[in-house]
Structures are given as C-alpha cells and as structure tokens.
Amino acid sequence: MSRGRAKRQMIADLADPGVMSLEQLKAEVAGLVRADELSARRWACEVPECNGLPHEGWLHHHARAAQRQPLWLWTVWMLLTGRGWGKSRTAAELVREWAKTPGLQIAVVAKNATLVRDICFDSPKSGLLSVFPPEEVAKYNSSLGETTLRLKNGTLIRGFGAETPDNLRGWAFDKAWADEYAAWSRHTAQEVYDMLWFCLREAELPQVVISTTPKPLPHVKRLVERGRAQEKKLQEGGEPPRVVLTRGHMRENDANLSPAAREELEEEYAGTRLGRQELSGELLEDVEGALWKxxxxxxxxxxxxxxxxxxxxxxxxxxxxxxxxxxxxxxxxxxxxxxxxxxxxxxxxxxxxxxxxxxxxxxxxxxxxxxxxxxxxxxxxxxxxxxxxxxxxxxxxxxxxxxxxxxxxxxxxxxxxxxxxxxxxxxxxxxxxxxxxxxxxxxxxxxxxxxxxxxxxxxxxxxxxxxxxxxxxxxxxxxxxxxxxxxxxxxxxxxxx
CATH class of the missing domain: 3.30.420.240 (Nucleotidyltransferase; domain 5)
Incomplete structure (x- = not known):
C-alpha cells in the first residue's frame, strides 16, 4: 500500500502536459528520465536484512543486506560466494564509495590486464563505468597497457594484471579491489597479494575487497583460515574480525538472474563438486591424507x-x-x-x-x-x-x-x-x-x-x-x-x- 501511495503522489506532482509547450514537455520527460537513472544508481538502504527488492524509498533493485560492507573497522573483506551472487557489483560499488574521498589512489587487480579492463571496468552490469555517473568521470583510458579511471575529484583508479608481482612494484595506493582471487596463478598469487599490501603501506586506512568464487588453493585458504580464526575470537568475546568473510549462494540473487540460465546451471551442476563450489560458494576442504587435493x-x-x-x-x-x-x-x-x-x-x-x-x-x-x-x-x-x-x-x-x-x-x-x-x-x-x-x-x-x-x-x-x-x-x-x-x-x- 505504501508503494502505491508513493506512486500516486508522484503522479499528482507531475506538471499538466496539456498546458506545456513542446520544449517544456521534452525537458520534463528528460528530467524524469534523469531522476530515474539517478534513483537506479542508488545502492544500499538502511533497512535491516533487506533483500534488495524495490520498496518504499527505493524503487529499483539495490544491495541486499549481505552486500553492504561491514560497519566496523576492517582491512580485508572477502566475498567468497557462488557465481551470480553479485560479488563483482558489490566490490565495484564499494570502490565507488571509497572514491567519494577526493585524491585517493585505488588499485584494481584481476587475473590479467584484459580481464581488468573487460570485467572490472567495462562490464555493463557490474563494472566501474556502470556504477559511476558519467558526470563524475574526468577521463577513462582503456588501453591494455594502462587501464585507468580518473575522477573529477582527483581520485585515480588504476587496473593491474596479476601475471607477475613486479606489475605492482613501486606504486602506492589507499585502497584495492582484488577480483577473482582464486583464478590468479597459484604459482604467483600469494606474492602478488603480498606486493599489493606493500603498495598500501602508507595508506591512512588501508582496505582490500576480494571478490572471488572459492577454490581450495593455498593462497585462498590462507586468508579464509585467518578469517575463521578471527570469527572464532569474536564469538569468544574478542574484537570484530579484520579479515571478514561473506559467503553466499547464487540463489540469493534470483531476482536479478535469468530463470532459464539458473535452471540450466542447477540441472548441470547441482550435486557435483564443481556445483558446490561455483553455485553454493563452498570452499571445498581437502581430506587429510587424501592423494588428490x-x-x-x-x-x-x-x-x-x-x-x-x-x-x-x-x-x-x-x-x-x-x-x-x-x-x-x-x-x-x-x-x-x-x-x-x-x-x-x-x-x-x-x-x-x-x-x-x-x-x-x-x-x-x-x-x-x-x-x-x-x-x-x-x-x-x-x-x-x-x-x-x-x-x-x-x-x-x-x-x-x-x-x-x-x-x-x-x-x-x-x-x-x-x-x-x-x-x-x-x-x-x-x-x-x-x-x-x-x-x-x-x-x-x-x-x-x-x-x-x-x-x-x-x-x-x-x-x-x-x-x-x-x-x-x-x-x-x-x-x-x-x-x-x-x-x-x-x-x-x-x-x-
């Protein structure tokens, strides 16, 4: 009922098109379209346990409760979820929130330079360009050699491939986004991650958000073990964890997924080891003594x-x-x-x-x-x-x-x-x-x-x-x-x- 009253009030506030000139009518329509675009870009409401569906005050789909960043002081937020959960969009929206502070330097690291550009920056639904209003962007450079997004407030977002640790040597950043961390080369991933933290050494409040489907790889398990240990200390009355683990299943984002694609994925992978990992977001633990890891x-x-x-x-x-x-x-x-x-x-x-x-x-x-x-x-x-x-x-x-x-x-x-x-x-x-x-x-x-x-x-x-x-x-x-x-x-x- 509340949503119905809000819509009726919005319609009542509209100007009477019968007394408007063509130019005024076009301006009114353009204003309504712009207002809707701005409304659609809004991300996180304050309703506890919100499921992200439209409700009073939020007429478009927006962040679910699990997609809102932790309220305490954290250093690593690891989105360890199934495919389609919305982890890339969540990380991109967090980068946008960080970027409101003028003059920040933010790193975005993915498996390689192509994926940094195509997924983290250019993706039409979850990339950075899809969440930043055009009027906030000063310049975007999308060459493979250098992918950068410069904002009008002086904040610079720079993309890197995780092929070699030296790609990050010499840089200094305030925040960072590591995308699909489990897909990085298992031979160099830990060293690239360590180098990323060296780049954050001078930051006033260094933070890294990691968006990844879990895989039982050493560099992933190391962070997960840290997060679990800190969660256990919290349960025993200790401090909130600095390494925060957010887990989730693809089904949590059903409202934004294709029903046909979801059914196909579940029919093909549900009940399989790969399905538990890719759909449920489970980190499949190795059995002690098993020959196959x-x-x-x-x-x-x-x-x-x-x-x-x-x-x-x-x-x-x-x-x-x-x-x-x-x-x-x-x-x-x-x-x-x-x-x-x-x-x-x-x-x-x-x-x-x-x-x-x-x-x-x-x-x-x-x-x-x-x-x-x-x-x-x-x-x-x-x-x-x-x-x-x-x-x-x-x-x-x-x-x-x-x-x-x-x-x-x-x-x-x-x-x-x-x-x-x-x-x-x-x-x-x-x-x-x-x-x-x-x-x-x-x-x-x-x-x-x-x-x-x-x-x-x-x-x-x-x-x-x-x-x-x-x-x-x-x-x-x-x-x-x-x-x-x-x-x-x-x-x-x-x-x-």
Whole structure:
C-alpha cells in the first residue's frame, strides 16, 4: 500500500502536459528520465536484512543486506560466494564509495590486464563505468597497457594484471579491489597479494575487497583460515574480525538472474563438486591424507571441450570389475582415457598429457559388463580394453572374447595396495598432466572418490571408478613393462590419426 501511495503522489506532482509547450514537455520527460537513472544508481538502504527488492524509498533493485560492507573497522573483506551472487557489483560499488574521498589512489587487480579492463571496468552490469555517473568521470583510458579511471575529484583508479608481482612494484595506493582471487596463478598469487599490501603501506586506512568464487588453493585458504580464526575470537568475546568473510549462494540473487540460465546451471551442476563450489560458494576442504587435493582439479585447462583435444596416440577402456552382481555387490566401473600432445605446449613441456573422456559405474552381470566394455571400445575407437583380473576375475577376458572377438584386451593384476597403486596417478594430476573432458557432472562421482580417497584398507569403501581410472593411467603412462594387447581382428584403428 505504501508503494502505491508513493506512486500516486508522484503522479499528482507531475506538471499538466496539456498546458506545456513542446520544449517544456521534452525537458520534463528528460528530467524524469534523469531522476530515474539517478534513483537506479542508488545502492544500499538502511533497512535491516533487506533483500534488495524495490520498496518504499527505493524503487529499483539495490544491495541486499549481505552486500553492504561491514560497519566496523576492517582491512580485508572477502566475498567468497557462488557465481551470480553479485560479488563483482558489490566490490565495484564499494570502490565507488571509497572514491567519494577526493585524491585517493585505488588499485584494481584481476587475473590479467584484459580481464581488468573487460570485467572490472567495462562490464555493463557490474563494472566501474556502470556504477559511476558519467558526470563524475574526468577521463577513462582503456588501453591494455594502462587501464585507468580518473575522477573529477582527483581520485585515480588504476587496473593491474596479476601475471607477475613486479606489475605492482613501486606504486602506492589507499585502497584495492582484488577480483577473482582464486583464478590468479597459484604459482604467483600469494606474492602478488603480498606486493599489493606493500603498495598500501602508507595508506591512512588501508582496505582490500576480494571478490572471488572459492577454490581450495593455498593462497585462498590462507586468508579464509585467518578469517575463521578471527570469527572464532569474536564469538569468544574478542574484537570484530579484520579479515571478514561473506559467503553466499547464487540463489540469493534470483531476482536479478535469468530463470532459464539458473535452471540450466542447477540441472548441470547441482550435486557435483564443481556445483558446490561455483553455485553454493563452498570452499571445498581437502581430506587429510587424501592423494588428490582440490586444487589439482582446478588448474587452468583442466576441463577442455572435446573439440579442443589434440589427436590421441593411444586410447584405452579400463574396467574395474565386480565379481558378483547382487544388489549389495561392488560396482563395475569403466574409464575411457587417452594420451596425446597438446599443440600449445609442444615446444614447452613436451611430455604427453592424459585425457579422461568418460567414466561410469553400475552393477552388471559379468556378461553384461563385458558387453558394455566392448560397446565403449567401439564407440571411442579404443586401442584395447584393460581388465583387472584379481579376485577370481581371470575368466573375464575369455568372456569378452566370446562377446566380441574383435576387441583387443589386456589383463592386469594388482600386486600392490590401492594407495600405492594410486599415488603415481595422483602425481600426474599434481603435474597438471591430466584433464577431464566434457561436463563436470560426468566426472562428479570420480572426483568425489579422488578427493576423499586415503587408502585405509578394509575400513574404507572400495573406490571403483577411481580404480578404473588408475588402471587406465597406468596403462597409458606408468608401466613400461605392460605386454602388448592381445591381437584382434579389428582393423578400424589403421586409419586413425
């Protein structure tokens, strides 16, 4: 009702267009448009727990309560949230608030110079140019060599790429915005962050806002641990935290998101490890003793599209079979993997790379399992099927031969424990030499097994998908003593490049 009264009063205050000249009418319309533009730029109201939707006094969408900066004296505000939560807009609006002080020097740092310009400055919905009124801007320089925004009050906002720490050497700033901190190179991110703080050494009130989707990387976890420790002290009656953590899910910003895009993202990623990170904004903690660490699944290029793969010199289907098929039996797992040399690294790191193309698991009878292995073999034009034959499974190759005599196969036996066998495969991931090709959902179960597998013997569930992936990588990379596959009648591979 209050919003209705406000609108009726606004209409009553309008001039009567019937007694206005054309010029007066145009001026009135222009004034109304300008007033609406100014209203739309307003950011944060004082209503506690405001959801950011229009209400009396705020006719446009604006900041939710979680998007308003902490009221106490803080030094680092880390927006550790899911995609679409509004963290970039929140950081840009905070920079605008800082910039009201004349003569400030503000740094904006992103993964590289291109992203600084295109995301932090030029983005039409969350960039700095979208939140600053044009009349406040004196000059904007958007060249890749130098991205700067100079305001009429003398404040200067300067963009930097986080490629190398020396990009920041020698500068002095009062405030800083670090965008997508978790996407910075894990090799240099901590050093760039440290250099940024050296640039703030003379600031009267140094502050850094960090907007990032969380990833379990050392430089991210270090800040999160500081924030958690300070939150704990606050709960025990201590001082408010100087490192403030704000967490949030994509759904909190539903009012500003495309329903179709949201549904597509949730259908594709909900329930997956990647979805917990990218949608829920969870910082996925590493399991103590696990061979695979979360960052190994986050390196650049880890999830290439199928059309971007190089020619694969070898390709195998690895099978970790169950010897029983009743409802409580272990799963039979299949992994399809290949080996090749990506063109872009051919003249740098000349080692071959592994590509997991497919994985699945289910309960099969032995015959059904071998039929599925043969189907994957033909579908992916593989070189051979690698079958673990422990626990009485030695008959499976013969069964595969009966199901499809054209399939080349290799039989392997586990002579060491699961952890000892898996450790060299995990090292391939640590060296960033393995990629998972295709949608994250396809590998969700495998990646969960990887990041939780410790190898505690009988006390730990058998990771069937992980076992099959390990066998595939051993065959492709790790065991030069593997015998050649049993020759079959299939000639399909002769023409494959």
């Amino acid at each position: 979360g960052w190994m699944l986050e390196v650049e290029g880890f999830r290439p599209r199928p059309e971007h793969l190089p020619d694969l010199q070898r390709l195998v289907v690895a099978v970790d079979p169950a010897t029983k098929s009743h409802e409580d039996a272990d799963m039979t797992a299949f992994t399809v993997a290949g080996r090749g040399w990506p063109v872009e690294t051919m003249f740098g790191d000349d080692r071959p790379r592994g590509y997991l193309l497919h994985c699945e698991q289910d309960r099969f009878t032995p015959t059904a399992a071998m039929k599925r292995a043969a189907a994957l073999y033909h579908e992916h034009r593989a070189d051979c099927v690698v079958i673990e034959a422990n626990n009485g499974g030695d008959y499976l190759p013969a069964l595969l031969g009966q199901v499809d005599p054209t399939v080349n196969w290799r039989i392997v036996h586990a002579t060491r424990g699961k952890r000892a066998r898996a450790a060299p495969a995990a090292q391939l991931y640590e060296q960033a030499r393995v990629s998972h090709v295709g949608p994250a959902r396809l590998f969700a179960e495998l990646e969960e097994q990887m990041t939780t597998f410790v190898g505690q013997g009988e006390t730990e569930d058998s990771p069937d998908l992980l076992d099959s992936a390990v066998w595939a990588l051993w065959d492709l990379f790790l065991d030069p003593t593997m015998p050649p596959p049993r020759a079959g009648n299939d000639q399909r591979l002769s023409g494959r490049r």
